[in-house]
Ligand SMILES: Nc1ncnc2c1ncn2[C@@H]1O[C@H](COP(=O)(O)OP(=O)(O)O)[C@@H](O)[C@H]1O
């Protein structure tokens with residue numbers, strides 16, 4: 418376990434010395450602070466709008482951070498040859514792989530924490546309300562980031578960072594439209610059999626990431642739906658299962674790769 | 677003698693591009709490193725030295741063959757516990773200081789921080805980097821990184837030290853220091869396997885060399901014996917004989933810079949050469965036995981082109 422935590426620690430160190438980390442974090446906080454200046458229709462929906470826009474920004478920030486870190490760490494270490502100094506020690510490759518992944522998620526959690534704090538303070542200062550429910554949305558953003566990072570890191574065992582980012586972007590889009598678009602493509606008997614087959618395959622294979630997006634619900638104070646502890650636990654279980662599958666595949670491939 | 681490392685029939689190919697034809701990097705290489713010896717892996721660039729060492733360290737997967745370290749399978753984590761490795765042109769996360777870097781590597785090696793700290797100070801001192809121990813490495817020269825590389829290889833007090841081109845990037849003084857360091861490690865009981873394409877840096881410290889070319893062993897053994905075996909004689913003439921006049925044997929050649937007074941003759945052909953020289957009216961001042969330099973040995977064995985194009 419010591420090796421895993423040492424690798425995780427190295428990601429933290431690395432992120433804190435990378436400009437891209439601060440750039441993404443600062444940019445999203447800045448944009449968040451600018452939201453109240455947007456012209457809006459009525460005072461009543463203002464707080465909802467603010468919360469929804471800020472949560473949207475937080476999602477983008479967290480996903481970008483997770484995917485960029487996960488896509489670049491292994492290719493960068495291979496390119497700079499620093500990986501030879503660590504993997505020539507008595508450590509296993511999966512310890513490296515898991516440690517780096519945990520490190521990424523710690524960095525993302527830290528950025529989400531900052532973002533949530535800014536959001537709470539902003540909503541509190543402007544509308545005089547304390548909104549701990551926002552933490553639920555930030556939690557599910559984190560859950561989705563765990564899946565996206567695991568996918569990007571799996572791709573990074575074989576492909577360049579740019580390909581990984583694009584691939585994960587495609588994965589993100591397909592997993593968000595699957596409940597709606599893929600379901601219809603699969604069930605519409607007017608479609609070609611091949612299209613129906615592929616849609617069905619993807620529908621049952623991929624996670625429904627749209628379900629993890631509770632930004633809108635939370636932004637509207639859960640007036641329509643309530644997001645209970647049961648739902649959060651279920652989402653966490655889904656994220657955990659899919660992350661583990663992608664991590665296992667990635668570690669398996671990484672184990673077999675020439676460095 | 678007990679072998680600390682034994683490599684048998686190692687084959688390794690790389691895909692030139694995904695799905696493309698494969699290029700053979702190692703073709704049935706085998707050798708062993710006896711305990712307490714210093715063994716040199718010698719060959720021109722592209723010979724397969726780095727590939728061999730990467731396979732030994734478990735960083736690359738051979739297509740076939742066996743690697744045993746301290747009697748264990750080379751892929752096992754335990755096998756690497758008492759092995760130190762210096763990669764070719766080592767590189768580090770430059771925002772770290774040498775001390776922090778070595779603490780991190782110490783954790784990976786399972787060392788307690790309390791045990792690692794004094795060891796790290798000792799090693800930074802050993803490689804002459806004690807004054808730079810706590811400044812970030814982004815201003816370090818290649819030679820300084822090489823020294824940090826040596827320190828990290830020695831971190832866990834390895835019994836087997838594997839060094840890929842340890843002197844590359846070092847100035848002449850640095851090379852001398854590395855050589856002295858390896859000598860003292862060796863006399864302290866450390867077994868060393870190092871690779872080099874620079875013959876001079878291996879010559880002084882290795883008990884044995886394995887000379888490889890295109891992933892195959894060309895020759896191996898004690899260096900002095902290898903060089904003696906291929907040796908030749910130098911014939912000094914009393915007065916310069918114009919090349920055109922002397923009918924020298926086809927195997928003989930004029931030594932460079934000898935001003936037409938020095939001939940090199942393979943040992944086996946000495947008598948015939950001397951006879952034909954005397955017949956041509958040359959006066960022989962001296963005949964001496966001459967050991968090949970390693971460069972010459974290479975050129976003999978793998979051809980001038982093989983060495984110069986790739987080396
Ligand atoms: N990662 C790699 N991918 C493809 N070919 C490689 C790779 N590494 C080494 N090679 C090839 O394998 C051969 C041996 O290389 P290497 O072991 O680096 O030689 P050396 O260390 O003796 O200079 C070379 O022909 C080189 O081009």
Ligand SMILES: [Mg+2]
Nearest residue numbers: 725726727764
């Ligand atoms: Mg090399």
